[in-house]
Amino acid sequence: MKIQKYKKNEAFSYVLGAALVIDALDNSNIIEIYIHPNTKESDSINKIIEYAKDNGINIINSDKPFNILTKKQNCFVIAKIQKEKKVLDDKNHVVLVNPSDFGNLGTIVRTSLGFGINNIAIIRDAVDVYDPKCIRASMGAFFKVNIEYFDSIEDYLKRFKNRAFYSFMLDAQTKLQTVENSVDKYSLIFGNEAHGLDDKYKRFTTPIIIPQTSDVDSFNLPISVGIALYHFTKKDFE
Amino acid sequence: MKIQKYKKNEAFSYVLGAALVIDALDNSNIIEIYIHPNTKESDSINKIIEYAKDNGINIINSDKPFNILTKKQNCFVIAKIQKEKKVLDDKNHVVLVNPSDFGNLGTIVRTSLGFGINNIAIIRDAVDVYDPKCIRASMGAFFKVNIEYFDSIEDYLKRFKNRAFYSFMLDAQTKLQTVENSVDKYSLIFGNEAHGLDDKYKRFTTPIIIPQTSDVDSFNLPISVGIALYHFTKKDFE
Numbered sequence: 001m002k003i004q005k006y007k008k009n010e011a012f013s014y015v016l017g018a019a020l021v022i023d024a025l026d027n028s029n030i031i032e033i034y035i036h037p038n039t040k041e042s043d044s045i046n047k048i049i050e051y052a053k054d055n056g057i058n059i060i061n062s063d064k065p066f067n068i069l070t071k072k073q074n075c076f077v078i079a080k081i082q083k084e085k086k087v088l089d090d091k092n093h094v095v096l097v098n099p100s101d102f103g104n105l106g107t108i109v110r111t112s113l114g115f116g117i118n119n120i121a122i123i124r125d126a127v128d129v130y131d132p133k134c135i136r137a138s139m140g141a142f143f144k145v146n147i148e149y150f151d152s153i154e155d156y157l158k159r160f161k162n163r164a165f166y167s168f169m170l171d172a173q174t175k176l177q178t179v180e181n182s183v184d185k186y187s188l189i190f191g192n193e194a195h196g197l198d199d200k201y202k203r204f205t206t207p208i209i210i211p212q213t214s215d216v217d218s219f220n221l222p223i224s225v226g227i228a229l230y231h232f233t234k235k236d237f238e
Numbered sequence: 239m240k241i242q243k244y245k246k247n248e249a250f251s252y253v254l255g256a257a258l259v260i261d262a263l264d265n266s267n268i269i270e271i272y273i274h275p276n277t278k279e280s281d282s283i284n285k286i287i288e289y290a291k292d293n294g295i296n297i298i299n300s301d302k303p304f305n306i307l308t309k310k311q312n313c314f315v316i317a318k319i320q321k322e323k324k325v326l327d328d329k330n331h332v333v334l335v336n337p338s339d340f341g342n343l344g345t346i347v348r349t350s351l352g353f354g355i356n357n358i359a360i361i362r363d364a365v366d367v368y369d370p371k372c373i374r375a376s377m378g379a380f381f382k383v384n385i386e387y388f389d390s391i392e393d394y395l396k397r398f399k400n401r402a403f404y405s406f407m408l409d410a411q412t413k414l415q416t417v418e419n420s421v422d423k424y425s426l427i428f429g430n431e432a433h434g435l436d437d438k439y440k441r442f443t444t445p446i447i448i449p450q451t452s453d454v455d456s457f458n459l460p461i462s463v464g465i466a467l468y469h470f471t472k473k474d475f476e
Binding site for chain 1: 382
């Protein structure tokens with residue numbers, strides 16, 4: 001057993017905690033599972049052990065991986081998983097340009113899944129969605145969403161054409177509540193937490209603003225994504 | 239100079255970082271200001287020093303407060319502020335029942351201010367909004383919002399009566415997008431991150447659900463608050 005801290009360029013990542021590992025069982029490619037010697041028996045642990053046996057996954061009883069991989073006192077199970085290259089399908093998308101915060105990205109993954117948007121495009125440079133912190137922040141939603149990285153927005157646009165593009169910008173004229181999307185498919189595009197989107201996005205999108213008072217600079221990124229998704233998907237929930 | 243870590247039962251708190259201290263200048267009662275000896279001259283620092291001189295606020299040049307109060311490498315200014323008892327006015331309110339996360343509370347304060355809701359009621363037990371982590375998460379919005387604690391929802395209801403009460407619950411029948419508030423003033427009530435609101439809230443509120451797929455348990459609390467505020471305030475931004 002050789003345990004090393006998570007690294008972006010390795011082919012594997014780690015899923016920390018029993019609840020998340022259970023979400024991972026049927027939805028990811030598990031290499032091995034670590035169980036802490038101090039673990040108490042529970043339904044969750046039994047379920048994980050049984051699944052491992054049924055699927056020929058090695059279980060290692062040791063505190064060593066926990067010392068290296070997590071500082072949380074209440075984490076007793078870790079799954080080592082194979083990274084997979086996921087590919088977007090041609091439905092509605094959330095597009096994140098240069099997202100820089102693990103927690104924000106995880107929250108956005110969870111929120112998108114909650115609104116039925118299962119495809120997230122990420123334009124580099126960007127935070128690594130396979131980082132254990134990001135997987136954790138998604139609270140399991142990570143395993144059910146297609147997340148694909150693109151080197152540039154141009155690369156993304158080469159693959160996805162016949163759809164409406166909406167960008168969220170603070171200097172836009174069109175208020176979100178007035179937007180009625182009538183096109184079959186759409187992409188909702190959001191900029192980096194600190195810098196937003198640059199003006200070139202105005203050339204191929206409908207820029208939208210979520211109206212706000214001047215008392216704050218802007219809403220934080222997951223809040224903006226959540227509000228936009230609420231508006232665009234509410235007719236799907238009628 | 240006696241510096242001690244922030245404590246909930248003390249009469250003062252700390253504001254960490256130049257940008258936040260600037261927000262605090264005209265909007266809080268500053269006791270003294272600490273400046274790190276390694277600070278480089280900047281417009282922000284000059285503004286803070288000038289304000290301190292004009293208002294007779296003591297400035298202390300020392301790295302000691304920074305060693306005790308913050309682990310961030312990039313924090314060079316700290317303001318020690320007097321806690322103030324704020325009182326809600328009788329406009330629209332956000333009501334948070336037992337919020338338990340500093341970051342969430344700070345984000346909600348910022349989001350509320352962004353939507354023009356300047357009154358937040360917090361029902362105990364609850365996280366301390368004067369904790370430096372919470373002030374920081376609000377990104378300065380903390381200084382512009384009335385935040386008042388109540389020992390129970392009954393105490394809150396004694397003071398605030400003639401208004402519409404809406405509660406956000408996962409088993410509600412009324413979908414947010416169908417709600418048209420016609421009452422002059424409203425209170426939007428949200429439960430704890432893990433447990434939500436108990437059934438007694440159904441007796442005096444209109445329970446509302448933000449529709450979602452079954453793929454996630456619920457949206458996180460700041461996302462739910464943001465979406466609710468967007469819906470309820472959008473006519474204010476027409």
